Amino acid sequence: MRSRSCRLVLGTLAIGLAAPLGATLPAPPAGATGTPTPRTGFETSRGARWTSGAEEEEFLTAVDRASARVRIDRIGSTKQGRPIRLVRIGAPAPERPADVRRGNSVLLVCSQHGDEPAGREACLTTVRNLAYSKAPATRRLLEHTNVLVLPTANPDGRAADTRGNSDGVDINRDHLALRTAEARAMAAVLRDYRPDTLYDLHEYGPTAPYYLKDLLSLWPRNLNTADGVHREATALSRDFVDPAVQRAGFSTGVYGIWTDPATGDPVKQVAGDGQERILRNTTGVKGSVGLLVEVRVDPLTAAEKADPALNNRRRVDSQLVALHGAFTFADRHRPRIEAATAAARLAGYTDHGPVYLGGADNEPPGDGEILADPPCAYRLDAAQFTQVKDELALHGVLWKREGDGAVVPLRQSLRALVPLLLDQRAGYHLTVAKPMNVCPRVVGGNG
Incomplete structure (x- = not known):
């Protein structure tokens, strides 16, 4: 089944996201007769190699010029000077963050780990297909979902084929501290655009015989994720991504749990906890539906050993069909998603209920990991405020200046995030701020 799916998806460029949303081979837009449709380096080589940085830039430039559905921004630079780009797609392309915040939106984060290229290839193909497809279903999707x-x-x-960035830092463990340029750029996107759904594409090396599924996914397990957001995230995984992948002939499972190959019963949890600095969990704490998707790299079949392009295509194919499931979710659950994320972001202003410093949806918090009656604010002295104010601003946390320092109230949209950043008991706090029980009210912006 898997080899057949590979032939269908990339062999003809027909299945995956392109076919369910319309054209079997995306055609040039009106007025571009004779202009070749852009292709990635991966596509032109039929999976024999990954798209280079120069090819990506040329590809995105061509798509941007050809389609009014697309806008591309440089939102940051890496330590080595490479651009970090954000592609905005809609019908028409949204001009500003406020246009995205007003409606439904999906954010694809591709290849956080540089040695996991299949998600990037699926994302580039998706950008082109959404930009060029003339299918009514694609237009309807983009009219309602940016x-x-x-x-x-x-x-x-990605240039070095390493998991971490040029400093060797795992970016997917930096979404609280924001020490890397890459994580800072992503935090700014989350703050400014407030995507309803975040979809994070990865790859993994399995452990036989307990961990051999073609595609695994996992929602935010952090206990500070609002119930409605958690419910929609699990629905995205179980009701949309898994069925789409299974229909294409691939196997699926839950990331981070070994299962008995004979019975399917859980054997051991090896990853996928509620750690707040991982993107899918940070996303949940901030009120967005999040999903991590992991595609199997190996073991290789005899045919894949003889022709590595087969393995590369299988990895990208499974990402593409999973993306189709994600877009179907965004289309069919749009009112529910918007209601869940809006409620999650408003809940912080009521300023009540516990904040969890540990535990997960499958692991009760331990002693001392629940702030049952959180303080109403945290006070930062001048040195602490200087140390963390940029990170607070990137997260979108509000504060009130007090002398040379600041007061950070919990009564705000990111209520649950504040203790994770500032409380001494939090596992990944940025600084140890002073809890307050009598607090001023902060309304509006920082200052």
Whole structure:
């Protein structure tokens, strides 16, 4: 089944996201007769090699020029000077973040880990297909849902084929501290655009015989994720991504849990906890539906050993069909998604309920990991405020200046995030701020 699916998806460029949303081979837009449709380096080589950085830039430039559905911004630079790009797609392309915040939106984060290129290739193909397709279903989707894409979230790592960035930092463990240029760029996108759904594309090396599924996915497990957001995230995984992947002939499972190959019963949890600095969990804490998707790299079949392009195509194919499931979710669950994310972001202003410093949706918090009655604010002295104010601003956390320092109230949209950043008991706090029980009210922006 898997080899048949590979032939269908990339052999003809017909299945995956392109076919369900319309054209079997995306045609040039009106007025571009004779202009070749852009192709990635991966596509032109039929999976024999990954798209280079120069080819990506040329590809995105061609798509941007050809389609009114697309706008591309440089939102940052890596330590080595490579651009971090954000692609905005809609019908028409949204001009500003406010246009995205007013409606439904999906953010694709591609290849946070530089040695996991299949997600990037699927994202580039998706950008082109959404930009060029003339199918009514595609237009209807883009009229109601803006799509944001970070095609290469870790450009230095992708160039070097390394998991981390040029400093060896795992970006997917930096979404609280924001020490890397890459994580800072992503935080700014989350703050400014407030995507309803974030979809994070990865790859993994399995452990036989307990961990051999073609595609695994996992929602935010962090206990500070609002119930409605958690419910929609699990629906995205179980009701849309898994069925789409299975229909294409691939196997699926839950990321981070070994299962008995004979019975399917859980054997051991090896990853996928509620750690707040991982993007899918940070996303949940901030009120967005999040999903991590992991595609199997190996073991290789005899045919894949003889022709590595077969393995490369299988990895990209499974990402593409999973993306189709994600877009179907965005289309069919749009009112529910918008209601869940709006409620999650408003809940912080009521300023009540516990904040969790540990645990997960499958692991009860331990002793001392629940702030049952959180303080109403945290006070930062001058040195602490200087140390963390840029990170607070990137997260979108509000504060009130007090002398040379600041007061950060919990009564705000990112209520649950504040203790994770500032409380001494939090596992990944940025600084140890002073809890306050009598607090001023902060309304509006920082200052």
